[in-house]
Amino acid sequence: NAGVTQTPKFRVLKTGQSMTLLCAQDMNHEYMYWYRQDPGMGLRLIHYSVGEGTTAKGEVPDGYNVSRLKKQNFLLGLESAAPSQTSVYFCASSLQGNGNTIYFGEGSWLTVV
Amino acid sequence: AQSVTQLGSHVSVSEGALVLLRCNYSSSVPPYLFWYVQYPNQGLQLLLKYTSAATLVKGINGFEAEFKKSETSFHLTKPSAHMSDAAEYFCAVSANTGNQFYFGTGTSLTVIP
Numbered sequence: 001n002a003g004v005t006q007t008p009k010f011r012v013l014k015t016g017q018s019m020t021l022l023c024a025q026d027m028n029h030e031y032m033y034w035y036r037q038d039p040g041m042g043l044r045l046i047h048y049s050v051g052e053g054t055t056a057k058g059e060v061p062d063g064y065n066v067s068r069l070k071k072q073n074f075l076l077g078l079e080s081a082a083p084s085q086t087s088v089y090f091c092a093s094s095l096q097g098n099g100n101t102i103y104f105g106e107g108s109w110l111t112v113v
Numbered sequence: 114a115q116s117v118t119q120l121g122s123h124v125s126v127s128e129g130a131l132v133l134l135r136c137n138y139s140s141s142v143p144p145y146l147f148w149y150v151q152y153p154n155q156g157l158q159l160l161l162k163y164t165s166a167a168t169l170v171k172g173i174n175g176f177e178a179e180f181k182k183s184e185t186s187f188h189l190t191k192p193s194a195h196m197s198d199a200a201e202y203f204c205a206v207s208a209n210t211g212n213q214f215y216f217g218t219g220t221s222l223t224v225i226p
Contacts (some may be wrong), residue, residue, distance in 0.1 A: 004156075017145055040201065041120065042218035043115075058213070068169075084221045087203035090156055098166065099145030 002026050004105035012111045013081045021076040021108050031067030031094045032074035033058075033102065034066060036087040043090065048076055050097065056100050081112045115140045119217035127225045132176075132191040134220045135138040136204030139185060146187040147214075148178055157203060157204050165189060174198070199224045 004025045013019055023032065029049050035043040045058030049068040057110045063085060065077045074093075080087060094100040120135040140142060145164055149157040161172025168180045174197075178189045188206060204217040 040218060043216040101159055101162060106156045
């Protein structure tokens, strides 16, 4: 019963490097989200997708790109990592929007040095 | 526009005492309201959800929350705190239209033996 799975769980990057976080869900959910969590700031939405092939910007999209080529996967990319992107990243999914429950992955800890 | 305010970033209670975590929301339309719990180094798990069926919502682990429209509040309570309740708690709001959740900044609950 996997639910929402994120890889990798931990990563250290040097400033300027690029990387991709992978999120996979096995619940046939239409909606997927990427959040970042920082101390004292709660969860902030980076990008989201309302279906395969669609993406939209959230609250803090700058410096990130996303793709949803397959319904079950939602990729978050950092093209040129910056120390300000040191954070914990959470992927989530929901059946639909409009108040449906969001289910979260376990998180990915990213440090940019 | 929607937002959530959690009063008190840190709450400490003695084991066996009442737990009260406060959440106020602003929403231009009738909202869906959620409480999530996050244990250390884990993702967020749903505690309970308000969907307008009943103003008093019971969740897992003995938690409940009451929706008060006149006060725009959705406070989380538990009659008797247990050591295992120590965690971060997030209130969230979602409108019945649209695609986004809005999370509060979280309340860290400490249970003192």
